[in-house]
């Protein structure tokens with residue numbers, strides 16, 4: 198086997214806090230240890246251990262919880278090329294009859310580069326969003342076309358074929374892990390599985406801080422806004438929904454500066470706009486979590 202030339206490819210200036218991901222420190226730490234710590238081992242150690250880098254992982258959990266954010270940040274952290282993002286349903290629908298060819302093409306560039314250089318110095322990340330659309334259990338009744346089957350087979354062939362390809366990381370994402378073909382989740386394939394769930398209160402506070410950081414540093418957030426209280430009130434919200442809440446609160450604040458009855462009449466004091474706690478409270482009446490049941494709704 199070709200010796201791995203793993204090197205310290207993590208950017209020295211990299212800081213977790215700067216990634217703009219809230220409430221997922223533990224998950225990110227786990228992913229780091231399980232999926233790509235070996236990529237920063239000294240090459241001699243990787244050789245001594247006789248291990249290969251992890252080639253794939255699966256991030257699963259409800260929508261809008263930060264799976265795409267994590268996948269992209271991993272790429273930045275490892276100084277990888279811009280990830281290729283593939284949308285599952287697109288692979289199936291947009292190029293009917295060519296899906297296998299598309300999968301092959303996805304890996305072609307990484308393969309070419311690896312053959313030319315023979316090392317892992319430039320990592321290629323391939324992200325499969327909505328992986329369940331293409332990688333359902335083979336032979337599943339719902340997939341009567343059989344297109345999915347051949348795509349899974351092609352993907353398996355690629356993952357197995359890249360045994361000596363140290364410059365590839367495939368990241369699959371899904372809201373429905375149970376639908377994914379198990380063959381794809383075995384060691385050597387998408388072997389690291391990480392659930393990215395809804396944030397807890399502490400996580401929600403971090404996410405609120407992230408999404409209000411701009412208005413806070415620009416002095417546009419009212420002094421009465423209590424993010425701790427909002428973290429309590431946003432039970433079952435995903436990160437994307439918290440982002441939506443901040444957007445909604447901003448629009449309520451803006452609305453106070455629009456003269457009633459005249460859509461054109463934005464009052465001149467709009468420059469002094471502040472987003473207040475009340476705006477967030479109004480927003481809570483508008484933005485509701487899609488998943489989970491609030492405690493007080495449980496009988």
Ligand code: ATP
Nearest residue numbers: 217218219260261262263264265266404436437440
């Ligand atoms: P889907 O399953 O729908 O693809 P996802 O889990 O990939 O969802 P993202 O696309 O990562 O979700 O999140 C959507 C947006 O929601 C992000 O761009 C970000 O603004 C916000 N967001 C989600 N989770 C977090 C988080 N943990 N911290 C900060 N922002 C978040």
